[in-house]
Amino acid sequence: MHGFFRRFFAPRWQHPDARVRCQAISQLDPGHPEQLQALEALCLDNEPTVRQAALARFSSPTHLLELLNQQPRQSEIRQRLVELLTQPQDAIDPAQCLRSIEQLKDQELLAQVALGASGQDLRLAAVARLEAEEDLITQACENGIAAVRHAAAARVTSESGLQHLAQQARRDSQVMRQARERLNQLRAAAASAAAAQAHCETLLNKLEAQAKAAWEPLYAGRFRHLVREWQALDTPPNAEQQQRFQAAVQRCQQVIAEQEAQARADAELQQAAAARQALHEALEQRRVTFAPAERLTEQDIAELNSRQSLLTGLWETLTKQGDPDEALRQRYTTELDELTAYLQAWERHATYAEEIEAALQAGDEARLYELLDRCAWPDTLPPTDLLARARHKLAAQKQPERPAQEEPSKAQLERFAQDLEQLEVFLDNGASRDASRLHQSLRQRADTFPAGSLRDHSATLKRLGARLAELHDWRGFVAAPKRDELCQAIAELADDTRLGDAELDRRHRQLIRDWKALGDAAASRELSHAFRSASDRIHQRLANWQEQQAAARQHHLQVRTALCEQLEALLDAPAENADPDALRRIRDQAREEWQRHAPVPRDQAKAVGRRFSRALATLQELIDQRAMEIAHAKRALVDAASELLSSSLAAETRAEKTKELQR
Template sequence: MAGFLKDFFKPKRPSTSNEAATQAAAKEPPKERVEPDPDAVRNATTTGELEELAIHGVTAGQRREAIDRIDDIESLGRIARALKGRDKGAFQAARQKLRHFQETEEKARQRQAEIERVIADTEAHSRTQDTKLYQARMDALASRWEAVRTDASEDQAGRFHAVMTTSRQRAESLVREEAEVTRLQHQRDEQQATIDTLEATLTQLRAGYPEEGASLSSLDAMTKTQITRWEQATTDLEPDEKLAATYHERISEIQHYQNALAEWQKHEEALNLALANDDEAALQELVTWINWPTNFPGPPPLVQAERRVATPRAMPESKSKQTDQDGDNKASQAREEELRTTLDQLEATLEQHQLKPSRQHFRHAQKLQDQLPGRQARQHQARITRLGRQLQELRDWLGFAARPKLETLCEQMEYLADQPMEPETKAEHIRELQHNWHDLGGTPDQELWQRFKEATDRAYEPCHEYFAEKNRLKSANLAKREHIVEQLQEFVDNLDWSSCDYKAVDRIQRTARREWSDAKPVDFRANRPLQKQFDRLIKTLNAGLDQERERNEALKQDIVARAEAFIDHEPLREATEGAKALQKEWEAIGITHHSEDRKLWKAFRAACDRIFARLSEEREAEQQSRNAAAEEADRLIRQLEALSPESVDDGEIRGIQEAFSALELPRDRVNALRDRFHKALDHLDSRRQEVIRSQRYEQWLDALNAHEKDEAVPPGSFGALAESPETMTQETEVADQGRALCIRVEIATGAATPPEDQAQRMALQVNRLNEGIKGDQSAESQWDEIEGLLATWCELDPNGGIEARHYERLREALKHWFYQSTH
């Protein structure tokens, strides 16, 4: 085969005719080469023109350029097929672009498929009967939609949002239902808690009469509280009959005890007097009046009085039998009275042509008649027979009158059979129509009945598969329960109670009960033996857990006793630290019975609350003291702010400072109050300085005016002593000394110096620095320097060459100093 292929593809020598043709062609002149049009691709306006250039373009570049401008997948496919084997580069470009468009189209198709899946899943979610994690699954669907939202059409977006709105409304409804269930469960818990409190109170009352006497006010407060609690817990939730009976029985016992206790406290003194006087008649009357309940220990004087008058605690046997007989007669009379009432109601409903309630009343009347003795039952037989015939006549008449309604029900069932609907909803509608049929009493017309039955069977046919699946779910749940029982049995068989983790065992039994409850629905009959086995295993576990709970309850009772011992313990710090330690002990204790733990916790919490209430009272007293200190501090601050800077005394200020320093201020306000106090103090000092500054300024001006007039300078004008003008100015002439002193005052006050004296000012400033006087001196030293200069000035002879402009320069310098210092 290889040799054959080699010979097959071996070049053949041209024949004579071929050689001639080749020579002739060689002699022909070459064809003229066609130059490509550089604007051909740019000028092409249609896909067909671009496809033609891509396939038959003169140059490879022209073909590639045409391919780059084509966006049609079919056209790219034709171009790739045409260029295969002719232009590898253009072929690869067409294939690559075609693959890119195909991938983009596939991604778009997948995105659209995902959008439709999200919408379908959302629609299924809005109709699902499985409401577990409903909100979480709805949020997950919303997240999936958010990922594909930008690629969805308006129609798809509208469908999604419509279904999501339905789901949100359903989610809100589920939340409301769950809240309602929680609220009702809370009311059930409150009902049971009320019973527990009453029973605990009765147990305590039966334990013995307290030595210090029972507290009527506490018992009355407890009774009113529990009555209010029961009324609130039964406002919207009707209690179980047995639970309600228990409540009324317990509250009656407590109220009887409470009434007897009130009477005892009212007649205690009279009874003690009757005992002292051995007055049996008075004792008999008082014992009867108090009417102490027989199953509760009473006050010792009352017990003594009962013994003395031999008050019977139990009825004689004959009286008991008579009471039983009287009770039977009363029961028969009550049933007979109820029978009469029922027959009256039957007559009323028959007159109103109400078939369903008439049937109910008739059946109830028959049941009551059967419960009566023979003679009493026969007295009502004639009336019951007459009303029974009327009932049959009403049934026949309504059967005729109800035929149009029955035909309407047939039509509704036939319409329902043709409607696509969820199986549960459809089955519910079917049951509703069937109930309506039965409420109308049916019909003896077999043809009409057969029509209704056939429509019912046809309507129910799509539900068969659903309920078959539901039956399969029941079987799966039954298998789950069998597995739970097997695991639980194995766990119980291998459990070592002496070394087990009781909390883990409690979690296991709780988990088993939860998983058992979750595995539903199940077939009731098939589940019955499993339920018995499961209950037995749970009972076995709870028996062992109850022993541990009782041990732990004893530990908690001991903690409660120790906590109550800390209530009045001193010092208080030890009591609070002890209470905190007991709280940690409490947390470390294992499982307990819920109801008992709640009672112990209330007692423990009450003791701790009283301990920490003492701490709170102590802290509150300290806080009140600090608040009073804060108010006093505020008063001192306001007093400081109100002081007059002209007349304030240093001793008064020191007294306020000492009083403020002695205060123990609250921590949260100490910094603010101290800041206010120091600011007020600084402000007062600043105002006093302003007064002093103003006084000095006026004194200095008065001294200058007097000196200028060659009058005596007022005494006390300067606080500093004057120096020799020659020494201070290093000048001998009065005029030169005056000019030098003017410059030095201008330097000291920071005022301006005339231009002609600038050179001398510079020299004086250098000397001033050499003397150690800096520009940033304190206000006091500045004042002292100015006063010294002015005092020296007043030593000059005003007629020795000093001019009026020198005085004006001094006044301007002092004015500059005064207003600069003030502002």
């Protein structure tokens, strides 16, 4: 009974019979809220005819969009929505259609709207919401409006899509042409990217091979070249390639650093060896360059002083680089002691020189004996002219208590034997100039000794003299073509007008050094005259340039001197509150100014250099002093602030004192 009443009083749109529900749909008004709900329910009815009749009552796509969200795959809703969006513009509000299209997400419906919409704006809006490239290709090929085809074609970016457009878009030649152009550009870009990637990979392989390679002289240069090529890449490498690059660079830098460290160690060893060799040569050369002669002069003593300074400097350099061997140490000590003894003897001679001269004038032989004993002149050192006259005076008197020494002393014979050994070393090394000097000294000493006293060394001296003569002949034979080459070279240089003044001067100086290095071997007046003539011609060509260089050096000297005067004036009256940072800037600027004005005349370079060094050292002391004073003052302020913070003074008092500290 209840079911009967329910069917009797229920609305007709809820009737079980589908035909009754279809008839009831025509009486429902979408503008009425309750009837709208009934229509929406009928749009979801089980019967297709009911759904179609209910959907036909909707003339606005807004409600259909809501229903589509509930039933996205229902064909009747999708079909009705497409009908509404593609109907003529005079049948529906275009703005409402545009808003609906902008809310529509279904790609299939959008594609249908883009093909069937009555207005261009609607079609463009639908195409703008398409995402699949296949749908865009369809629109570019089949859409009836050119603007829509062009808009769809512009969004095709893949190579396959562009290729399809170039082949299938026969309806629009512009679309085909643009597709071909973009396809060619895409392929060219792909080829360029592939080439860049291949180049990047090639560089990586080279760099990794360089990282595994052993060191060779061009290692660092090749590494820097590869890094510059990598940095100049147009296409940035990917993360994996960048990681490989960093690993290879680190390995190469490690190899270079290890090699540089090894080179520095080798250089230090070479410097130590060079210092050791220089000390050896200095020890050997002293015997040659200061071989005993007939009379000792002040020039010889000056040479002894310079030799002592040279040996001391070389020894200090050698000891800084390592501990020298014991044999070299003993040899240096012996040589230094001998030089010191010579110089001390010269000082004693200078002390008694006036008294010896007076005794000679007075003929006081006893006084002469006393003064010569006080001088204690070494037997291995040639006498001065004054000592020689005194000895000759005493020998002429033939005093019995001072008989003349007829036989050489043991020390003189040992020194003679050592010099013979050194002469043979010079001959073995081909040092003809040193050998000549030492041989001359030996000959002079041999003449002063009594006959027969050198019976053990006379044969050796003759044999070495013969070898020295052969060496001179051989050097003359070798030096002759070299002198000819130097004469020809300096003549060609004098005639060469293409060289600049600086290069001409450099080559001229080198040729002169080479000429002087030959000494007197194979020398002739004609060659010497030819060489000097060509050299004079070059000097004439360089006269103006040398004057300019001299003027520039003089100007540099004036600037450096003025710089020294400015620094000295600053240091003579420094400000009490001078800022250390400002002083440091002055120091750095002075150094830069000094470096910019170089070179200066050689005879004044050392003096002005020492003056500048003293001024800089004094300036540095002032900087350190002012920095220390400021540091102490700041530390005192910090201590005062700490005490003020922990004090029990009133807040206002502490504030006032704090302001005073800040000031």
